[in-house]
Amino acid sequence: MPKSNSDLTGSLLERRYRLDTVIEPRTTSTVYRGVDVRLDRAIAVEVLDTTLPPDPAFVAEFERGARSAARLRHPAVVAVHDQCVDGDHVFLVTEFVDGGTLRGLLAERGKLAPAIALSVVGPVLSALGAAHHAGLAHGEVRPENVLIGKGGKVRLAGFGTLRPRAAAPAGGDRAYASPERVGGGVRDARGDVYSVGIVLYEMLTGGVPGRGAGGVPHPVPAVPSIAGVPLALDNLVRRATRSDPALRPADAAVFLAELERVGVELGLQPQPVPEPGTPPEQDRTIVMRPVPAAPRENTSSAAERTTPVRKPPRPPRPRSKKVDPVEEKRRRQRRAALWTGAVVVPVLVAGSLWWWLGAGSRTSVPLVSGQSEANAMAQVRDASLSAQVVRVPSNDVPNGNVLRTEPGNGTELEKGSSITVYVSRGRPVVPFVNAGVDVEPVTKEIGDAGLKVVTDEAKNVFSETVPAGKVIGLEPRPGTPLQIGAPVTLVLSKGPAPKKPVPNVAGMTKDEALAELRRNGLQGVEAPAEFSPAVEPGRVIRTDPVPGTMLGPDQTTVSLVVATAVTVPEVRGKPVKDARAELQALGLQVTVASPNGEDVVCAAQSVEPGQRVPPATMITITGA
Template identity: 35%
Template sequence: MLDGRYRIDARIAVGGMATVYRAVDTRLDRVLALKVMHPSLAVDASFVERFIREAKSVARLAHPNVVQVFDQGNDGSYVYLAMEYVAGCTLRDVLRERGALQPRAALDILEPVLAALGAAHRAGFVHRDMKPENVLIGDDGRVKVADFGLVRAVDTVTNTTGTVLGTVSYLAPEQIENGTADPRVDVYACGVMLYEMLTGDKPHDGDSPAVILYKHLHEDVPPPSAAVPGLAYELDEMVASATARAPEIRPHDAVALLAQVRDGRGRLTAEQLDVVPPQALTADHDNADDRTSVIPRALTTLRPLPVNEDEEGSQAATDRTSRFESPPPPPPRRRSGPRRGPMAIVVAVLLVLGVGAGVWYINSGQFTEVPPLLAKTQAQAEDRLRDAGLDLGKVEHAYSDTVDRGTVISSDPKAGTRIRGNDSVSLTISDGPRNVRVPALAGQKLDEARSLLKDDGLEPGMVTREFSEDVPKGSVISARPADGTKVRAGTAVALVVSKGSPIDIPDVTGADLADARSELEEAGLKVKVAAERVNSSEFDKGQIAQQSPNPGGRAAEGDTVTLTVSKGPEMIEVPDVVGDSVEDATRTLEGAGFQVEEDRGLLGLFGDEVKSQSVEGGQTAPKGSTITIEIR
């Protein structure tokens, strides 16, 4: 039992961050999934704080295709999330058992996934770990996206340092190269998943993760029709658009990709949608399931335990109850002792009359129950109260995101409460969701813009940065939804913030450190010198060998350029090759890292033995320099 409320029934899965259990909420009698953070991570206060903060953010994504977060808490060293439990399987299970899917089934899965991600993207969140393991398919055919525990609100810093989150087969090139994560990395992962659903295989494979990462960076995802002849060109287009290596070519978020997918699907014929790929592992069926249901069901699914039942089922309990027999009535007892007098009889009669009068008083209309009034209009609630013999009391109004405008949110006393007849019942009527206007944010500093949003009941959403000649650095260029738009309270507003005027990064390689620092600072950039120096055959000791970002790029005023100083060429020992044949001497010197030049003169035209070398054996010379051998 966790936190005195959640009864653990079974372990579902173990991940790098948490273990997921099937549990029962004993207060509400419902089955749910409990994600418990590993205790080794729970000791990191900053990690726990981020875990909780992101859980609260995901809880706001009220979308039918997102696994919902119900509760968050901790019990001693256990930090947990209580989430919706989806009885069924994952897309990985489907692919493992079915192989390649028909285009109709693949698109039936992809569309709700994109709808869920689109809601997250428009709220300012990026999943960053989309893969078939995180796509849940319920026994009822519903598709849901899970494991938003890795989501990160895209804020002032949009890259991760140290490690790249995500599974290598679904990582976008920009995630691999510099760790950046915006909605387009989810678009890329969905394109890879569509390819895998259509062909049964991942687009890039290799003997190691490094090989797969290299292919993501340098090779395009092939068209699925190359692996499955007969697939429509529109499907190739969907995959190519979503998996473009350059992020600016991809759809900007899942909503845009969903529009492309629906447009492409509309151009496909029934025959093109029902193509059975040769990679399919279950070909012996009539495709009726694919035509009539959202997705092909996995062959093996887990059946959730019903609430408050054991694994033997409820029938056994019923049988045990039916075999229980009532005990026989006890034999009548013979009277003993003196007979009771007339006074005792009078008292008994009066007692019976008193009890009967009390029962009559309670049940004869003096008291009544408050009828159910929730979700009724005010007029309907008044009619119900009047029929129950009750009066309408105080009527209050309140905003509600879940109860329709003009209907009852609550009553006081609550439904089912016994009160005296003709008493009054107070009602709280819904005014619907609270709507607010997006404040004027253009020109505001980022912190001020966030404060304005929170003051107006809105949430700061995704922050992207762009160069601007007109808006000062750190100030808001625009917002989405735009200023003045009327939206529901709690809506996330995405902000575009100025990076200031762009600066062309000068090339300072080859310059002395002092000169390089001066040139960069005059351009408005900050300078950081790398702690480690590097050997360089191109640049002398003390000169700048490398700079990051690379010269020719653009940066904002105040950005930092890291400089790496040269240690000069690497000095290595020269092998002694005097007396060796020309071939052996050349092989030895080149193997040590030198270039070789032959000096034969007139006497050595036909010779094959090294007489001398320009740098004697045992001495040192710069790696890559030329050693001249004299031949006799």
């Protein structure tokens, strides 16, 4: 039977799942390592805190989520085995992964090389892609849920987690939650994309991008650039963590495709992911900071080191009661020197103190323009300053080189002050945007890239899927490098194209009908002809689609069904031979009933003259 308090170690839930040790205590639940005694296999069990008894609505939601997660089959997903309610205990049973977590690896290493970071994120995005395709969002992507098993195999845990879909993240979880989730929104694919972007940022920098009061992380309006990371990777992290969901990759599959493209572009080959607890020598590059020169020591030789020689004391002069004028002068000089020392020494001490407290505590901003970011940062540190790196576009300065500093070089500052170092990110690049987003965020995105937004009504297009006024694309295409301030045209949707009605052309000749369709912006094609006793041959019987049908911009073809018929002529009174030839020339079949041969006159015909009949109709003529 389970225990009644929050520590369930040693309990047997559902008379099957034994809880052995605590793996991770969480805000509202605890994860245990356990054993399925029925199948004798290791498991992980997440149990809702017993002090928080769930309501029926939560239990129903939990059961639905667990069933959806259990149907998810992917090699990078930690499998869900069971979900149960045992008394007051709601719990989830999952596969146990023997290893550690990304949180543990980051605690050991601080940050990871870009190639290793991409090797971690790749399987995570692949797992999320399968979930998003199945209509399932994770909502809890963070380093604690990224498991690293034996051999560095990366798995994503946390599907079917014991938290309501609409529950706002709390505590440290807020650092990985999208702004809309923190605001109370439900889990969705773009929220997962944001969380993965923050995890990638943390792997590359060693920390999350924002912390609020009391050290509590929170989403930031714009994730800052990452110093020392290739620009393409930095841009991808910033794109995945945009505060506007519409500007992020649509789901994990799209994010993974962009990540793979950046990896190929940068030549980052997949690397074995180190297991937590393994030494870092084989997978981590140590960057040595410049070592300042040691203070110079006194290198003078023994011959140069001298000891002052005191003069032997003068023999005592015989005391005399007479005052010697020369001696009296010397005494006055000594007293003056003593008074001078009493005044000068304090002044010198005060001056030294001023130097140490003033000039000695100040430094100058070094000249670093044109240098690489790494060299510039080394010189800033040598000058006892700290720096914030801001990446800005430049037409001329190569990517990664310093443009300027604020304050400028030579400015005197207090040691320990912070300066801003502006680093070139090269020529601005047309950003990637998703179709259907509003003009305002795209305009800001293009402006932030150092480019100018323009519109051209002639380039706007109709769209059946993108609402009118929304962005449908950019010209030049995303990824194109341009000069600073170059124009980028917003291609906007004009909404669905006006529909064209099919005109009524029944009864017109074929040529008349084709001309009428062209006047309405449509194209007529001739369908197989049909017989109609009511329509004159060569005229239109009907159209497909029927008249009045509204056609969209991609529907421009109308089929014309033209009447085909033969009007039977009068052949009575003509020689049978001539009558038969005339009828056959019209496409009719002829049968002759004339016992006296064909040289006689036709006395009767089976179809009266003037009637319309289908081609190949059989006509019988009778000789006199």
